[in-house]
Amino acid sequence: METNQFIEVNSLEEAYILASADRLNKVIGGGAWLKISLKKAKTLISLDKLNLDFIDSESSFIEIGAQATLREIETNKDIKKLSSGILNQAIGKIMGVTIRNLATIGGSVMGKFAFSDLYPVLLVMDVKLKFYKLGEISFADFVEMPRINDDILISIKINKNNSVGYFKKAAKTALDFAMINLAITKGDDFKIAIGSKPSIAKLNYEAMKYLNSKKDITEEVIEKTCALAIEEAKIKDNVRATKEYREVLIRSYLKRGIKQVIQ
Amino acid sequence: MKIVNNKIPSVDGVGIMKGRKAFTDDYADKDSLIIKVLRSPYPFARIKQIDDSKAKALDGIEMVLTYKDFKRIPFTRAGQGYPEPSPRDKFVLDEYVRYIGDEVCAVVGTSETICAKALDLITVEYEKLEPVLDFEKAIDNKSIIHDEPEAKQMFEIGFKPKKNIAASYKMHIGDVEISLSECKYTIRETFYTQAQAHVMLEPHAVNTHIDYQERLIIYSSTQTPFHIRRIISQALEIPLSKIRVIKPRVGGGFGGKQAIHGEMLAAYVTYKTGKPAKLVYTRREVFESSYSRHPMKFEMALGADENGKLKAIDCNVLSDTGAYGEHALTVFMVAGSKVLPLYNKVDSVRFYGDVVYTNHTPAGAYRGYGAIQGNYALESAVDILCHKMNMDPTEFRKKNMMKEGETSPIFAIMGEGTEGTPMNMDTCKLQECVERGMDLIDWKNKYPSKDLGDKIKAVGMAIAMQGSGIPLIDMGSATIKLNDDGFYNLMVGATEIGQGSDTALSQIAAEELMTTMDKVIIYSSDTDLTPFDVGAYASSTTFVSGNAVFKAARKLKETMIEEAARIFDVEVEKVTFDGKTFKVESSDKEISLVDFSNEITYSEAQKQLQVTSSYVGPKSPPPFMAGFIEIDIDKETAEIDIIDYVSVVDCGTTINPMLAKGQVDGAIVQGLGMAMFEDVKLAKNGKLISGDMLNYKIPTRLDINKLTTIFVDSYEESGPFGAKSVGEIGIDTPPAALANAIENALGVRMNSLPITPEKILQKLKENKK
Amino acid sequence: MKINIKINGQNKTFEVEPGEFMLDVLRRNNYLSVRRGCDNISCGVCTILLDNKPVPSCSLLAAKANNHEITTVEGIQVEAEKLAKCFGEFGADQCGFCNPSMALTVYSLKQENVNATEEEIKAYLVGNLCRCTGYVSQHQAIKKYLGDSNENS
């Protein structure tokens, strides 16, 4: 990669000043995505000295530092207890262990990847992001916001709750990007999020509203929920799958997922 | 047999695992000039002007090469027999670019970074030409891809460049139309196969330097070092004697390295500048600018009588060779010659068609070499016919397929680019392959399918054959030398590319010399030091080169006995040798091999004992196999789990059963890749979207469950210790076996590869309409 | 810029460009067992251990490795030889271009989970592609290697 300098910052303030000074100054997480997406940068900003690679599960939420690697999260036992361990499962479906030892949660969140296997999961769990300037915002709000280029993500916080969860990634081979991915949790309410459609994951508010309004989850209700979700999801073609096939996948796996979480 | 047919670990496994310097780029001079190629963004264009002044002015840029630097000498990149059956339609660099990724010009500089900068600074003015991107519209297209007067064929291959035809071919036995009209059951179907990529993990690499004898030394990751030397000499007009090609360890080839790639530019740069140079393809270049498998279209017609006897096969093929005609005719012919004889009892056969030029990435050699394409078409068609006749496909095959002792007239008619050679199937255990395969997959209980609730379980099968080298064309040779202390050097031209030939050939030598593996030191593929061999292709190494090694070992043994007789001063017939000791019959005279070798080296009747033998096969005994797949398929999404793949193989004696199994296992998984994962996506302008490993997906270890690979007892008299070949046969059956299993599961016939869940559902939907 | 790395147990200083990746630095400095297969993190061939964990060196910024430990297969020769012998026993080695990276990944699997089942072996190694073997023999060999290591511990 062509770049002028590599700076290991000593404080978040220093990182922020550098990041906001120029669009071509880039914060690096693991650098895995930057490697394949970026040819040129002015300054590479490393957060490695800031001890952001923690996972803290002492309180009512689990806080994961932005620099924690995907593999550290995947193998964390406390995180596995949340929502049937869907975050661990989803990470386990991302490429191989070697990438997951390099890629960070910070880069995975800030990259806003449409194919992200984490996004649907983070959407259906109760997640907040902690930024240096912006402070705390909910993950669902973050997804709707325009891309943030200068703020520094410090950590993500996942509320501990008793929900059960379901995650599915449908891909052509175990190392491919998803044709679709989706996650469901059932706590007090149902939450549903679908990603790689091929646009970025969103919560399916219409489907959730409908499903949550029903006491009795019959086959019919599930069918209707799937139909609503598909309609809302604005599904399209790309090289990985056609719109039609994505609909088939979503209908099948949403149905199976809802059945699984109500059991 | 003590060594052959035993589980001997590979001779190089430990060193390679420990990371010893081994592969081409490991040998590159640290000061090598770096060569980078500017590649065409257009599928078809004429270069009007290249402005390289800014690039040349860059510090560290040694030269920029354009077509103006080269004499117009047409050649073919294909590494095959000489004169080549491929058209000479390529120049080192040309005024025309014929596909996205074709070479425009090359920059040569002191580092990757500088070369990358230089590439950015070059401006090229193109006259864009109308490309041919649909191979079914190539013939007589307005656009002529090879209009240059120099392009030529070396002998008649049906080369008609003005019509965009690189080669064409036609054969028939009997009259298919009449036969078909007499059949109770006939089917006509069309099949398509895709441009599979090799994806060997080591990208094409070359480095060059001039040695102290002022000769050009080329390290190349090639399957055909001797062909490389010849082609470079021809195209660059460098005397053959001035060139040495060394093939170090090669990180996989699968046919992808059976041609010249970066070698031409690297050789030229070093020859011109006297400086070391290197060129390592990026992964995108490997996909886009080396070559892929020939995509083909098959129009098949089969006919059978009321008893299920196959009467006629008609096969019209169109093959897409892309921008250049490497292996155009030969791959095309193998799609017939190594497929059609499977059903040798027909009244009539016809096989004909054209290989056309298009503005796609060229096609070339790839494991299976036409046979996998042909097998998919024929073995799919056979199952369609079986369904129509309501006949179990295994029954049909047992009735109609080739049996031991039989022959097919096709062998005499079709060779590779030329006429063939007649031969009888002295070994053909297909019957046993099918029967054992049925047991192993539990055909009785699983055919055609079973409802599992959310999923359907189904089985499918196909049979296949290949060859063992090209008869009367492929030559291999071996030199064996006895050293003091009683160990041997085995020098072979045969090309180890990861398939284990260094190990298998050493085993053959060790067996015949009755010694142990540690006493045979193999060195392969160095045009200065090893005797000639055509290279690693056409499943020739074990059979052709193996026979050469066997002959050399036998002759050396005889020579040693003669020398021992001289030392003992007795008649040759009186001397026996058991690998360790020479003894004189009915006497207590004896001498150990160690003492013998020391004596003739240092003291008594001194001489170097060394023998060279070569082998050209009068025939090419085909290996055979039956492949059975078991799948579970999701009723809603059509996603497929491969539960098991059973391969029962007749490859004669397995010189090394583990390596043989490795060849079959690996080929099955590559075949499954072609059958269901490896989707070639092109943009409208012909650009390869699936031109990197993020977008071109080969099977991973999580996509494969179980492989059941076994070998039947078989002994081919003409092979070394009874061996035939095993390198390619494994790749042929998966596409048809999978397609057949899917029909057995869902009643839908998949006529194009790869077979993806999405395509299955589309087809089901179409069928409902 | 200069970076200090403990590589295979030895402290070394390398001169690197700020945007350079570890794979290029290593090959330039004669660690030739680390090889390039695809250059977009899709094949596993360039794997090295960073602080004892396998990572793709094609994507590890060299500067990020400053003051860390790196292991190439030269640093685990005894283990590599043991694994090679298991590979030999099952015919699991073919071209071997990826074998040093395989050795490193398997070595770290051994440290994390010496009792790994076949499914766990597959999941751990899925990022290490192989186009030669069809994988099955590799899994048998790796199981043997893990089993041997378990017995001896």
Ligand SMILES: Cc1cc2nc3c(=O)[nH]c(=O)nc-3n(C[C@H](O)[C@H](O)[C@H](O)COP(=O)(O)OP(=O)(O)OC[C@H]3O[C@@H](n4cnc5c(N)ncnc54)[C@H](O)[C@@H]3O)c2cc1C
């Ligand atoms: C080959 C490949 C295949 C992949 N396949 C999948 C897949 O199938 N599914 C999936 O979900 N993911 C996949 N990913 C994505 C991967 O999981 C990571 O999400 C990705 O690599 C980003 O993580 P990183 O640490 O490498 O980020 P980097 O590349 O370092 O950074 C990514 C972006 O985030 C910014 N950034 C990083 N940290 C911060 C911070 N603390 N504050 C502000 N900005 C920050 C960077 O500036 C950059 O713009 C794949 C990645 C690769 C390279």
